[in-house]
Amino acid sequence: MSGPAPFHPAGYDPVLMRRVSRHNPRAIAGYLEDGGYASWKAVLAGHATGVWTPAKVTEVVKASGLRGRGGAGFPTGLKWTFVPPKERRGARPVYLLCNADESEPGTFKDRVIIEKDPHQLIEGMLLSSYALDVRHAYVYIRGEMVHGARILAEAVDEARNMGLLGANVLGSGLDFEITVHRGGGAYICGEETALIESLEGKRGHPRIKPPFPAVSGAWASPTIINNVETLACVKHILDRGVDWFRSLGRNEKNTGPKLYCVSGHVERPGVYEAAMGLPFRDLLALAGGVRGGRKLKAVIPGGSSAPMLTAEEIIDVPMDFDGVAAAKSMFGSAAIIVMDETTDIPKAVANIAKFYAHESCGQCTPCREGTPWMKKILDRIVRGDGKREDLDLLLQVAGQMGNGMTICVFADAAIAPILSAVPKFRAEFEAYLADAKAPDYALAAPDGITPKLAGRVAEGMHS
Amino acid sequence: MSGGAKANTLAAELPGTPPVGDHGALSCGKPLQFSGEARARLSKILSRYPTKQAALLPTLWLAQEEWGWISREAVDHVATLLELSPAFVWGVVTFYTMYNRAPVGRHLIQVCTSISCHLNGAEEVFHECCRKLGVKPGEVTPDGKFTVVEVECLAQCDRAPAVMVNGDDHALVTKEKLGEFLGGLK
Numbered sequence: 001m002s003g004p005a006p007f008h009p010a011g012y013d014p015v016l017m018r019r020v021s022r023h024n025p026r027a028i029a030g031y032l033e034d035g036g037y038a039s040w041k042a043v044l045a046g047h048a049t050g051v052w053t054p055a056k057v058t059e060v061v062k063a064s065g066l067r068g069r070g071g072a073g074f075p076t077g078l079k080w081t082f083v084p085p086k087e088r089r090g091a092r093p094v095y096l097l098c099n100a101d102e103s104e105p106g107t108f109k110d111r112v113i114i115e116k117d118p119h120q121l122i123e124g125m126l127l128s129s130y131a132l133d134v135r136h137a138y139v140y141i142r143g144e145m146v147h148g149a150r151i152l153a154e155a156v157d158e159a160r161n162m163g164l165l166g167a168n169v170l171g172s173g174l175d176f177e178i179t180v181h182r183g184g185g186a187y188i189c190g191e192e193t194a195l196i197e198s199l200e201g202k203r204g205h206p207r208i209k210p211p212f213p214a215v216s217g218a219w220a221s222p223t224i225i226n227n228v229e230t231l232a233c234v235k236h237i238l239d240r241g242v243d244w245f246r247s248l249g250r251n252e253k254n255t256g257p258k259l260y261c262v263s264g265h266v267e268r269p270g271v272y273e274a275a276m277g278l279p280f281r282d283l284l285a286l287a288g289g290v291r292g293g294r295k296l297k298a299v300i301p302g303g304s305s306a307p308m309l310t311a312e313e314i315i316d317v318p319m320d321f322d323g324v325a326a327a328k329s330m331f332g333s334a335a336i337i338v339m340d341e342t343t344d345i346p347k348a349v350a351n352i353a354k355f356y357a358h359e360s361c362g363q364c365t366p367c368r369e370g371t372p373w374m375k376k377i378l379d380r381i382v383r384g385d386g387k388r389e390d391l392d393l394l395l396q397v398a399g400q401m402g403n404g405m406t407i408c409v410f411a412d413a414a415i416a417p418i419l420s421a422v423p424k425f426r427a428e429f430e431a432y433l434a435d436a437k438a439p440d441y442a443l444a445a446p447d448g449i450t451p452k453l454a455g456r457v458a459e460g461m462h463s
Numbered sequence: 464m465s466g467g468a469k470a471n472t473l474a475a476e477l478p479g480t481p482p483v484g485d486h487g488a489l490s491c492g493k494p495l496q497f498s499g500e501a502r503a504r505l506s507k508i509l510s511r512y513p514t515k516q517a518a519l520l521p522t523l524w525l526a527q528e529e530w531g532w533i534s535r536e537a538v539d540h541v542a543t544l545l546e547l548s549p550a551f552v553w554g555v556v557t558f559y560t561m562y563n564r565a566p567v568g569r570h571l572i573q574v575c576t577s578i579s580c581h582l583n584g585a586e587e588v589f590h591e592c593c594r595k596l597g598v599k600p601g602e603v604t605p606d607g608k609f610t611v612v613e614v615e616c617l618a619q620c621d622r623a624p625a626v627m628v629n630g631d632d633h634a635l636v637t638k639e640k641l642g643e644f645l646g647g648l649k
Contacts, residue, residue, distance in 0.1 A: 107616075203555055269621035352578055
């Protein structure tokens with residue numbers, strides 16, 4: 001085979017990555033040559049004549065079926081309608097925050113948009129700002145993406161110099177601003193309310209919801225937070241229309257182009273683009289198959305927070321929100337982490353547990369205490385110092401952290417790999433415990449007592 | 464008086480040791496003030512936000528660019544500029560991993576050991592890196608050139624094992640290529 005390996009299935013016309021292999025794809029000149037900012041200009045021109053209104057842009061996004069690409073898959077247009085109408089907002093402005101905190105282990109798709117073709121994101125943000133009556137939007141980019149932040153800031157300046165943002169854009173009488181804001185290194189800031197706190201200059205502690213950000217978010221103003229890829233999709237929907245967007249994808253609930261991050265034990269790790277719902281089998285083939293022709297063992301299909309699936313469970317799954325959910329996992333950020341037959345699953349799970357123990361923000365006791373305990377137990381298991389009761393203890397600890405015991409879903413994310421991998425690969429964990437001594441103490445909290453108490457705590461939190 | 468004895472400890476007396484205790488920012492030994500250029504950049508930053516407090520993370524980045532790490536004096540200066548308490552600023556500094564709370568080497572080698580890098584041997588790379596340079600994680604080599612730390616996912620999982628040196632991304636830094644990689648850092 002000659003030339004570079006394809007990053008999309010044969011016959012698929014890439015959208016989000018269409019321009020990445022061009023010479024200097026991030027410069028505004030080339031973007032304009034390729035028809036960039038045409039939708040933005042058309043919408044602003046239409047604003048004067050009444051052809052376009054903010055509500056109409058929202059309607060288009062709603063009709064497209066676009067779902068949030070950051071992880072939750074919430075319908076974007078619907079989210080936008082949660083912003084209170086002008087008369088109920090009073091003097092409070094509306095804010096749009098672009099979530100570029102991409103830090104879910106295994107995820108690296110937003111980086112491609114930001115570093116290779118940032119103007120599609122900026123145009124998407126401007127169109128979304130118009131729809132939401134936003135005058136000042138922020139990109140919250142993770143601290144580690146030093147170059148990405150610089151590239152985005154330069155792109156914003158380029159757009160400003162061309163009069164595409166700033167005061168009275170293209171004579172519309174409307175002002176639009178975008179500010180690039182760098183985080184300081186904290187996974188939790190990808191959680192939308194933690195992101196808001198961090199933007200406000202505080203520790204990234206998630207807020208109790210309600211109120212939801214759409215009603216009271218950044219600086220107590222209505223705030224919409226959307227992922228990078230989601231906002232880039234908005235531009236393409238305005239460019240090519242609802243019917244085109246809906247024509248891509250497996251069914252009407254899983255529409256549009258999708259970036260897949262494939263990493264781990266494959267021949268060609270990388271970002272791949274396809275219509276939503278590409279079967280896992282095809283995605284794996286696109287990435288060159290399992291490394292060294294080995295056998296597939298397990299896959300984490302949506303970033304480290306997603307329950308692990310065995311090879312048999314995932315091989316025929318359509319990779320979209322509902323396809324992966326039906327397989328009892330989560331599509332999340334489309335971070336597909338492939339593990340071959342040589343993978344030591346307990347060690348992989350211990351590695352993930354270390355991540356969550358490090359990144360817990362420390363607000364809620366079950367998470368702050370639970371994540372280091374899970375790490376500690378897994379560490380001693382893979383070190384060969386495990387006790388025979390450790391697996392049950394691990395599951396017991398994990399069983400008391402999720403399902404509304406904490407302010408945000410971080411704890412649910414932390415337990416998902418454990419609650420999925422331990423039952424599915426129990427023999428591997430038990431092999432580490434083969435030489436362990438018989439239990440030297442009874443479990444402190446017999447089944448039934450602690451969960452009941454926990455249930456009462458949860459009730460109290462939500463009453 | 465805020466802070467205990469530890470707070471006034473000179474960084475030089477505690478090479479590479481993270482500060483501990485109540486408001487434990489290490490002292491750099493002299494009062495600090497932003498340069499004229501940094502002040503100009505700060506006023507631009509402030510114009511982008513509805514509150515002064517919102518400028519805290521960008522201002523801390525500015526401080527780190529100016530002085531390489533966030534000392535007690537840097538905390539005090541930033542707090543004064545943004546009308547916040549030093550304790551609050553220090554609380555924010557300690558929450559985030561990228562603000563250096565002690566001096567670091569000229570090359571801050573950040574080795575990712577999260578899952579995709581782990582599957583590609585990242586822990587070995589990290590330990591080998593420390594061994595080759597003869598330092599513990601977070602310490603500065605005697606020549607002031609290197610500090611090695613373990614970090615979480617750098618969003619470069621397709622190029623694992625991923626390493627970031629200061630702000631620069633490096634890909635496929637395997638254990639075998641480590642010697643060559645370190646030699647390339649002048």
